[in-house]
Amino acid sequence: MFENFSLWPEGASSVARDIDALYLFLLAISLFFVTVIVSALLVFSVRYRRRPGHHASPIEGSLPLELLWTGVPLVIVLFVFVWGTRVFVRTQTSPLEAMRFHVTGKQWMWKIQHPTGQSEINALHVPLGQTIELTLISEDVIHSFYVPAFRLKKDVVPGLYASLWFTPTRTGTYHLFCAEYCGTKHSAMIGQVVVLDPADYQQWLDGRPSDKNPVETGALLFQNLRCDTCHSSASGARGPDLAGLFGSDVPLAAGGSVRFDERHVRESLLEPSKRVRAGFQPLMPSYAGQVSEGDILALIAYLKSLPPARGARR
Ligand code: CUA
Numbered sequence: 001m002f003e004n005f006s007l008w009p010e011g012a013s014s015v016a017r018d019i020d021a022l023y024l025f026l027l028a029i030s031l032f033f034v035t036v037i038v039s040a041l042l043v044f045s046v047r048y049r050r051r052p053g054h055h056a057s058p059i060e061g062s063l064p065l066e067l068l069w070t071g072v073p074l075v076i077v078l079f080v081f082v083w084g085t086r087v088f089v090r091t092q093t094s095p096l097e098a099m100r101f102h103v104t105g106k107q108w109m110w111k112i113q114h115p116t117g118q119s120e121i122n123a124l125h126v127p128l129g130q131t132i133e134l135t136l137i138s139e140d141v142i143h144s145f146y147v148p149a150f151r152l153k154k155d156v157v158p159g160l161y162a163s164l165w166f167t168p169t170r171t172g173t174y175h176l177f178c179a180e181y182c183g184t185k186h187s188a189m190i191g192q193v194v195v196l197d198p199a200d201y202q203q204w205l206d207g208r209p210s211d212k213n214p215v216e217t218g219a220l221l222f223q224n225l226r227c228d229t230c231h232s233s234a235s236g237a238r239g240p241d242l243a244g245l246f247g248s249d250v251p252l253a254a255g256g257s258v259r260f261d262e263r264h265v266r267e268s269l270l271e272p273s274k275r276v277r278a279g280f281q282p283l284m285p286s287y288a289g290q291v292s293e294g295d296i297l298a299l300i301a302y303l304k305s306l307p308p309a310r311g312a313r314r
Pocket residue numbers: 105108142143144178179180181182183186187189
C-alpha cells in the first residue's frame with residue numbers, strides 16, 4: 001500500500017501493516033469529522049447569519065441529540081481502543097519461534113550479535129520472511145532503537161532487557177536511528193537494517209569471520225568464570241544446578257519465588273546476595289565489573305540452551 005506515495009514512509013515489516021492500517025483508520029475518521037463539522041459550521045454561518053427581521057430562538061436541549069453525540073463517539077473510541085490494544089499486545093508478545101539477536105546500545109553505537117555468532121556494528125542484516133526477535137540492553141545511558149520502516153521503536157535502558165520482534169516483508173536497506181538523546185554524538189548513533197533474501201543472508205553470514213555463537217561463548221565463560229565449580233548437579237554442590245531452569249519459577253531463601261529469566265540471571269551475576277535460592281548459602285561473589293553486557297547475554301543464551309539434567313537437584 002502507498003508504495004509510490006512518498007509522504008508515506010515505506011513499510012517493510014509485518015508490524016508495519018498493522019500499525020499503518022490503524023493509523024489510516026484514525027486519519028480517515030478524523031478527516032470525516034473535520035469535513036462534517038467544518039461544512040456544518042460554514043452552512044450554518046451563512047444560513048443563520050444575523051439579518052433584520054430574524055430573531056434567534058434558543059433550543060432548550062434535546063435528549064435524542066445528546067444520546068446520539070455521546071453514543072456514536074463512544075462506539076468509535078471503544079472500537080479504536082480494542083483494535084489498538086490488539087495490535088499493541090500482538091507487537092509486544094514475543095513469538096515462540098524466532099531467530100534471536102542480541103543488541104547492545106552504548107555511547108554511541110549499536111552492537112549486534114547474530115544467533116550464529118557473527119557480530120556487526122551499526123548494521124543489522126536479517127533474512128526476508130523470518131521472524132526476528134531482538135533482546136536489547138544498554139551499557140551506559142538510555143538509548144532508543146528505532147526503525148521507522150518497521151514501525152518499531154523501543155527504549156534501551158541500562159539494567160533492563162527489552163525485546164522487539166518483527167518479520168521483514170521486503171528486501172532493502174532501512175534506516176536505524178537512536179531516538180533518545182544520549183549525549184554529544186546521539187545524532188551519529190545511526191545505522192542500517194538490511195533485509196536480504198535467505199540465500200543472500202546465508203552468503204553474507206558465510207563471508208563474515210564466524211565468532212563463537214552466543215551459546216558457545218556462554219559455555220566458555222561459564223567455565224572461565226568458574227561458575228561450574230559451584231553450579232553443578234553433584235550432590236553437596238555449593239550452588240544450585242542451573243540446567244533446564246530457564247523460564248521456571250525457583251524458590252528463594254527469603255521466601256517466595258522468582259522467575260528464572262534474563263533479568264534474574266543478570267541480577268544474580270551482579271548482586272548475587274539479593275535473591276538467594278532456597279537451600280543455599282549466599283556464597284557467590286559479585287561479577288560486576290568482570291562481565292560485560294555481551295558476556296551476560298552469552299551466559300543467558302547458554303543457560304537457556306541447557307536441557308534439564310536428569311535427577312538434578314533443584
Ligand atoms: Cu543513543 Cu541517542
